[in-house]
Amino acid sequence: MSDTPSQFRINHVAIVVPDIDAGLAFWRDALGLPVGERKRVAQEAVDIAFLEAGEAHLELVQPISEDSGIAQYLAKKGAGMHHLCLEVDDIEAAMQRLRAHGAQLLNDTPKERDGIRYVFVHPRSTGGVLLELYELPR
Ligand code: CO
Numbered sequence: 593m594s595d596t597p598s599q600f601r602i603n604h605v606a607i608v609v610p611d612i613d614a615g616l617a618f619w620r621d622a623l624g625l626p627v628g629e630r631k632r633v634a635q636e637a638v639d640i641a642f643l644e645a646g647e648a649h650l651e652l653v654q655p656i657s658e659d660s661g662i663a664q665y666l667a668k669k670g671a672g673m674h675h676l677c678l679e680v681d682d683i684e685a686a687m688q689r690l691r692a693h694g695a696q697l698l699n700d701t702p703k704e705r706d707g708i709r710y711v712f713v714h715p716r717s718t719g720g721v722l723l724e725l726y727e728l729p730r
Contacts, residue, residue: 607673683727695717
């Protein structure tokens, strides 16, 4: 074992639901996870509720328009796990390494929201899980 801590940490797991309040009835009320922020992310056309699970979060994601990517996902696949998000130190380096290994990225350059830079990796490359990578602001 190396003394160097892994650069990778689970930031969040996102679960798509048709109704956040119904989702909270399980994750908050039955299971007992503390709820953090609830917010609307207009650029993704979703409402989100964050639940705290140790140092990571669960995000319940509810589409608020019919034509967003996540609404189409919900219509096609139903509610369930949508993606896993890992933090990386250097998102460009991670993207370059993934490309060199033939992985398919869903955006060519990192997107940005609230100072967080992020990219998605196609489930085809990961064994069936949509993967998001985060580079947090320093
Ligand atoms: Co995410």
